[in-house]
Amino acid sequence: MNIEQTIKETVVAATDGAVDLEKVESVGDNLGSLGLSSLVQVRLIVLLEEKFDIEVDVEMIEEMQLLNSLSSMVKYVSDELKLGVAD
Amino acid sequence: MKQLPLYDPRIYGRMYYSFPLSIIANEEGFENWFYSSFIQLQSSDVTETLARGVADYRFFYVSSPLCYEQVLDIEAYPFEAFSEGITKFIEDAVDTGKYVYAYVDKYYVSDNPFFQKRHYMQETLIHGYDRESRTFSIIGFNKQRLFAPSVVPYADIANGIRHVDWNQSAPLFLLRAKKRAHTPFRPDEVYLLLDEYLQASNSCSRIGSPERSEGLVFGMDTYEALAFSLQRLLEDKAPIVTNIASLHVLWEHKKMMLRRLEYMCANNIIPPDSSRADQWGQIINLVDLCKRRLMKFEFKGDPGLIGQIVADLSSIRQREEALLRKELPFIKLGGT
Numbered sequence: 001m002n003i004e005q006t007i008k009e010t011v012v013a014a015t016d017g018a019v020d021l022e023k024v025e026s027v028g029d030n031l032g033s034l035g036l037s038s039l040v041q042v043r044l045i046v047l048l049e050e051k052f053d054i055e056v057d058v059e060m061i062e063e064m065q066l067l068n069s070l071s072s073m074v075k076y077v078s079d080e081l082k083l084g085v086a087d
Numbered sequence: 088m089k090q091l092p093l094y095d096p097r098i099y100g101r102m103y104y105s106f107p108l109s110i111i112a113n114e115e116g117f118e119n120w121f122y123s124s125f126i127q128l129q130s131s132d133v134t135e136t137l138a139r140g141v142a143d144y145r146f147f148y149v150s151s152p153l154c155y156e157q158v159l160d161i162e163a164y165p166f167e168a169f170s171e172g173i174t175k176f177i178e179d180a181v182d183t184g185k186y187v188y189a190y191v192d193k194y195y196v197s198d199n200p201f202f203q204k205r206h207y208m209q210e211t212l213i214h215g216y217d218r219e220s221r222t223f224s225i226i227g228f229n230k231q232r233l234f235a236p237s238v239v240p241y242a243d244i245a246n247g248i249r250h251v252d253w254n255q256s257a258p259l260f261l262l263r264a265k266k267r268a269h270t271p272f273r274p275d276e277v278y279l280l281l282d283e284y285l286q287a288s289n290s291c292s293r294i295g296s297p298e299r300s301e302g303l304v305f306g307m308d309t310y311e312a313l314a315f316s317l318q319r320l321l322e323d324k325a326p327i328v329t330n331i332a333s334l335h336v337l338w339e340h341k342k343m344m345l346r347r348l349e350y351m352c353a354n355n356i357i358p359p360d361s362s363r364a365d366q367w368g369q370i371i372n373l374v375d376l377c378k379r380r381l382m383k384f385e386f387k388g389d390p391g392l393i394g395q396i397v398a399d400l401s402s403i404r405q406r407e408e409a410l411l412r413k414e415l416p417f418i419k420l421g422g423t
């Protein structure tokens with residue numbers, strides 16, 4: 001599974017198509033510039049949890065500025081998946 | 088085509104205050120009035136909340152255009168005054184610089200969550216029209232649940248207005264910002280309201296509010312009412328979105344508290360405090376976290392999230408009370 005591509009597609013799904021894949025790719029790493037509402041951000045987290053079978057504490061979103069950077073999200077998901085394998 | 092300007096309302100959790108604020112936020116003296124307001128909170132008490140299924144949680148004395156007579160010129164019209172020609176009535180109002188604040192059945196109005204799904208009477212603010220495309224410019228919560236402008240067909244608004252039960256509804260209002268409404272900032276009034284907020288006192292009789300006060304709690308007591316409302320989500324299918332909106336109001340209330348204190352500091356009413364922004368910022372972020380947890384509950388139904396929110400509300404209450412009690416003596420002195 002290509003984590004980065006899956007995350008981009010999940011961003012599109014979380015916005016109900018209001019933001020398309022081309023737009024997501026155009027902002028590069030700077031997902032913060034998409035201006036996702038808090039509702040969309042939470043929906044994105046829930047979809048990522050389902051896609052990757054991981055848990056994301058809502059508190060982490062703000063602490064880690066998780067949703068502002070694509071690379072941060074990729075790293076977070078990768079780390080969580082490794083932890084899951086280790087368990 | 089004609090369109091009246093809209094300004095950043097600063098807070099927008101409920102349309103009944105975001106609409107008037109969108110009209111007046113650019114007026115001279117706005118900040119004096121704004122920071123003297125939006126201090127007290129009210130909620131339905133436990134008995135009322137049980138009967139309703141959800142807390143009616145709001146800022147005190149803001150829910151009708153009539154609450155803004157200090158800063159708005161207000162005209163009220165019964166249905167008979169415009170029923171024969173709804174669209175012309177609205178066009179004429181906009182032509183004379185008046186915003187149209189009307190209840191509509193949102194089932195008939197496109198670009199909102201209830202469109203063709205559920206009959207729901209709710210406010211809308213019309214601030215422009217285009218005769219060529221036969222559309223009105225409105226503002227409100229759109230189908231993405233975002234507070235934003237929309238353009239909708241004349242027919243949507245006309246049908247939405249026609250299907251309101253005008254015997255039960257408030258009248259249609261035409262609103263315009265009062266020019267040269269000199270409203271000085273009043274530390275004495277701010278002090279009274281903050282004290283009432285901390286004491287959980289009923290502000291209705293002192294303010295002369297036309298709203299009923301039975302079945303209501305105020306100020307600090309609203310935390311308990313909100314927690315009770317949230318816990319109801321675990322027992323039955325209580326409306327989640329309404330509770331999310333309540334947490335949004337709580338979040339705006341805390342942001343207003345910090346802005347008000349900063350405004351008073353900038354006007355030498357209270358002394359500087361280097362920790363103020365950080366301490367209130369923590370409270371504001373914690374309320375925002377509660378809101379996001381509830382949104383997550385909407386998707387996943389995890390009861391642990393409700394438990395976390397209720398615990399956080401208790402912490403927020405304690406921290407807020409401590410910070411306000413520290414500031415109150417200075418506000419009482421009023422910069423003297």
